Amino acid sequence: xxxxxxxxxxxxxxxxxxxxxxxxxxxxxxxxxxxxxxxxxxxxxxxxxxxxxxxxxxxxxxxxxxxxxxxxxxxxxxxxxxxxxxxxxxxxxxxxxxxxx
Amino acid sequence: xxxxxxxxxxxxxxxxxxxxxxxxxxxxxxxxxxxxxxxxxxxxxxxxxxxxxxxxxxxxxxxxxxxxxxxxxxxxxxxxxxxxxxxxxxxxxxxxxxxxxxxxxxxxxxxxxxxxxxxxxxxxxxxxxxxxxxxxxxxxxxxxxxxxxxxxxxxxxxxxxxxxxxxxxxxxxxxxxxxxxxxxxxxxxxxxxxxxxxxxxxxxxxxxxxxxxxxxxxxxxxxxxxxxxxxxxxxxxxxxxxxxxxxxxxxxxxxxxxxxxxxxxxxxxxxxxxxxxxxxxxxxxxxxxxxxxxxxxxxxxxxxxxxxxxxxxxxxxxxxxxxxxxxxxxxxxxxxxxxxxxxxxxxxxxxxxxxxxxxxxxxxxxxxxxxxxxxxxxxxxxxxxxxxxxxxxxxxxxxxxxxxxxxxxxxxxxxxxxxxxxxxxxxxxxxxxxxxxxxxxxxxxxxxxxxxxxxxxxxxxxxxxxxxxxxxxxxxxxxxxxxxxxxxxxxxxxxxxxx
Numbered sequence: 001x002x003x004x005x006x007x008x009x010x011x012x013x014x015x016x017x018x019x020x021x022x023x024x025x026x027x028x029x030x031x032x033x034x035x036x037x038x039x040x041x042x043x044x045x046x047x048x049x050x051x052x053x054x055x056x057x058x059x060x061x062x063x064x065x066x067x068x069x070x071x072x073x074x075x076x077x078x079x080x081x082x083x084x085x086x087x088x089x090x091x092x093x094x095x096x097x098x099x100x101x
Numbered sequence: 102x103x104x105x106x107x108x109x110x111x112x113x114x115x116x117x118x119x120x121x122x123x124x125x126x127x128x129x130x131x132x133x134x135x136x137x138x139x140x141x142x143x144x145x146x147x148x149x150x151x152x153x154x155x156x157x158x159x160x161x162x163x164x165x166x167x168x169x170x171x172x173x174x175x176x177x178x179x180x181x182x183x184x185x186x187x188x189x190x191x192x193x194x195x196x197x198x199x200x201x202x203x204x205x206x207x208x209x210x211x212x213x214x215x216x217x218x219x220x221x222x223x224x225x226x227x228x229x230x231x232x233x234x235x236x237x238x239x240x241x242x243x244x245x246x247x248x249x250x251x252x253x254x255x256x257x258x259x260x261x262x263x264x265x266x267x268x269x270x271x272x273x274x275x276x277x278x279x280x281x282x283x284x285x286x287x288x289x290x291x292x293x294x295x296x297x298x299x300x301x302x303x304x305x306x307x308x309x310x311x312x313x314x315x316x317x318x319x320x321x322x323x324x325x326x327x328x329x330x331x332x333x334x335x336x337x338x339x340x341x342x343x344x345x346x347x348x349x350x351x352x353x354x355x356x357x358x359x360x361x362x363x364x365x366x367x368x369x370x371x372x373x374x375x376x377x378x379x380x381x382x383x384x385x386x387x388x389x390x391x392x393x394x395x396x397x398x399x400x401x402x403x404x405x406x407x408x409x410x411x412x413x414x415x416x417x418x419x420x421x422x423x424x425x426x427x428x429x430x431x432x433x434x435x436x437x438x439x440x441x442x443x444x445x446x447x448x449x450x451x452x453x454x455x456x457x458x459x460x461x462x463x464x465x466x467x468x469x470x471x472x473x474x475x476x477x478x479x480x481x482x483x484x485x486x487x488x489x490x491x492x493x494x495x496x497x498x499x500x501x502x503x504x505x506x507x508x509x510x511x512x513x514x515x516x517x518x519x520x521x522x523x524x525x526x527x528x529x530x531x532x533x534x535x536x537x538x539x540x541x542x543x544x545x546x547x548x549x550x551x552x553x554x555x556x557x558x559x560x561x562x563x564x565x566x567x568x569x570x571x572x573x574x575x576x577x578x579x580x581x582x583x584x585x586x587x588x589x590x591x592x593x594x595x596x597x598x599x600x
Contacts, residue, residue: 007283014276021269030265037272041279048283056168058288062230066275069237073268076244080264083248084257093265 006047013040025092027081031074038070108164108173110151111181115218118144119211126207134206138196138563141210145189145217152182163595169289170228176436179592180224180355183440187348188217190447190567194454195340197561209249212242213344220352227363228289229278232356236274236320239352240267243345247337259336266319266329274316280309281364290364298367310371313360314379320353323413324382327406331390334402339457342398343450346405347443354412354439361416362432362596373420376413377519383410384526391533397453397463400533404489405446407530410523411500412438415507417519422511425597433593434507437586441500441578448571449485452478455560455568465537469544478560479541481568488575490534491527496575499582501527 013036020033042063049059084090106113121144122137129136156178163174192213199209219238226232244267248260282288284306285296300306318326334342361372387407394400412435419431455478456471457463472479488495508520560568578585 010279014272017272021265027261027265031268034265034268034272037269038275041272041275044276044279044283048279048286051283052286054286058230059282062233062279062282062288065230065234069234069241072241073237073271076241077264077268080244080248080257080260083251084254084261087252087254087257093261 003047003051006043010040010043027093030093031077038066042066105164105166108155111148112218112221114144114148115214115221119214122207122211122214135200137207137210141192141214145185149185152178169291170231171225172227173225174595176592176595177225179589181221183443184217184220184224184348187443187447190570191340191344193563193567194343194451196563198340198454212246216242220348223352223355229282230288236356239349243349246341247333249338249341255336259333262329263333270316270319273312277309277312277316280305284309290359293364294366297365301367307368307371310365310368311375314372314375317353317357318379321350321409322406323379323409324386324406330406331399331402335396335399339398339450339454343447347446350409351439351443358432358435358596369420373417377417380410380413380417381519381522383407384523388526388529395465397465401449407526408442411504414504414519414523418508418511418516421513421516427510429593429597430510431507432597433590434503436589436592437503438500441496444571444574445485445488445497448568448575449489451564451568452482452485455564465540467547469540470546471541481572482541483538484572484575486534486537490531494579496578498579
């Protein structure tokens with residue numbers, strides 16, 4: 001099987017995720033960018049799993065854990081964004097300037 | 102699949118306590134919610150019992166489960182004891198603080214205990230999947246705890262910044278881990294070590310190692326991955342900040358210890374220089390910025406970044422040598438530093454909580470003349486801050502002593518340079534720690550303040566207990582350090598075995 005295509009796809013998604021995270025102002029979009037990065041991780045894991053093809057299937061188990069925990073993190077993230085939005089009526093990351101960086 | 106229930110008992114007790122707290126929170130009326138705190142404290146005390154029986158029982162050494170992915174050995178036991186003790190102190194510090202805040206008490210203890218459970222799992226994890234799950238269990242609840250004061254925009258901001266950088270670091274860490282698995286075909290540390298020895302020239306493997314280090318760099322707030330920490334520490338409720346700077350940081354160091362010593366011994370030329378740079382930057386920038394802070398919580402945030410740099414120093418020593426004894430000494434120095442740092446930093450935060458309650462401010466100037474209205478608190482403050490500075494006979498001196506011993510042992514010019522940087526920083530740190538002591542002991546009361554209004558209510562019993570435990574540990578460990586170090590040498594032997 002051809003492993004490289006999957007790794008390139010993963011690398012592209014990961015880079016897009018980092019770009020989105022650094023360039024977007026809206027907190028929800030930032031969250032989406034992180035999801036892209038985690039999708040890249042999952043593609044890598046599943047592709048490597050198919051490559052090694054071991055009976056223990058560690059790569060797929062790992063991917064399932066990543067998916068589950070990513071879902072939980074999105075829940076936490078949306079709750080926090082909702083809280084910020086309620087107090088400031090804005091979901092923009094660059095307006096968070098009460099605490100000096 | 103065989104599970105060793107005796108070895109898992111601490112985790113099972115903590116998990117049961119979490120469920121009990123959840124149930125109590127639903128069942129109890131509003132004014133009885135403090136029972137959830139009581140249940141949490143009792144649960145953590147009970148969780149320490151199986152640790153003692155496991156340590157005394159001995160038996161066939163390490164107990165291994167899940168195909169070698171989950172191991173209970175001396176290293177795991179020592180660090181679990183530290184995590185439980187640290188969690189116990191944070192719970193005690195939280196009781197009166199959270200009660201006076203009138204926020205959701207039950208949920209607070211639920212989340213804190215969940216985070217402690219995660220750190221227990223970290224200590225036992227010996228494969229990538231378990232490390233990842235443990236690390237997320239530690240940080241996930243902390244995102245919510247940092248934003249605990251729902252109506253306070255600063256707390257919201259602390260939480261959102263922590264969350265965004267937390268998930269970014271997780272994504273980077275996972276990307277590195279996916280390549281580690283892909284290149285070695287194994288998720289266990291043993292498997293990665295065996296296969297990694299044949300991948301010395303693989304650029305992808307080196308990159309994967311670097312990605313994992315960056316991911317952990319965020320968790321241990323090493324410069325340049327530290328910028329979330331001061332904001333989050335300042336905005337979060339103070340007991341949560343105490344836990345962040347000790348519990349979650351120690352969990353990060355445990356992960357780093359296991360990965361560097363157990364999974365990556367073949368690529369020391371990658372992680373050695375990387376951690377050298379992180380250590381030097383963290384110590385220098387952390388200390389220089391701490392000098393300029395006038396808010397005590399923010400000062401402690403930068404101080405904890407600098408202390409993180411000191412904890413990283415022995416890694417650089419272990420990377421330049423092949424002598425197993427020197428490597429073991431380096432691992433032992435890191436473990437000892439983490440443990441002593443945990444107690445003295447928690448003590449310092451307990452003093453900050455009580456001092457902020459008395460004076461109504463966390464600005465250092467507002468604490469002037471504290472010895473006049475709160476002499477005992479001023480003494481405790483001096484003890485913890487001087488211990489952080491590393492003044493004998495308080496525990497901090499031994500942490501720094503072990504660190505310097507480890508870094509000077511290899512006799513390599515690079516490690517000697519790092520030792521010089523560490524020595525200069527130890528002096529800089531003394532300046533701002535001593536300034537707090539000077540403000541409390543020598544400065545006159547701030548204008549318009551009288552002794553009377555600041556003696557108001559006495560300290561809560563739980564906070565006093567937390568202060569008592571930490572001060573006893575800090576003094577005992579400072580007076581009898583070599584007995585303490587003997588206990589940790591066993592743990593270091595386990596983590597460096599097979600290098």
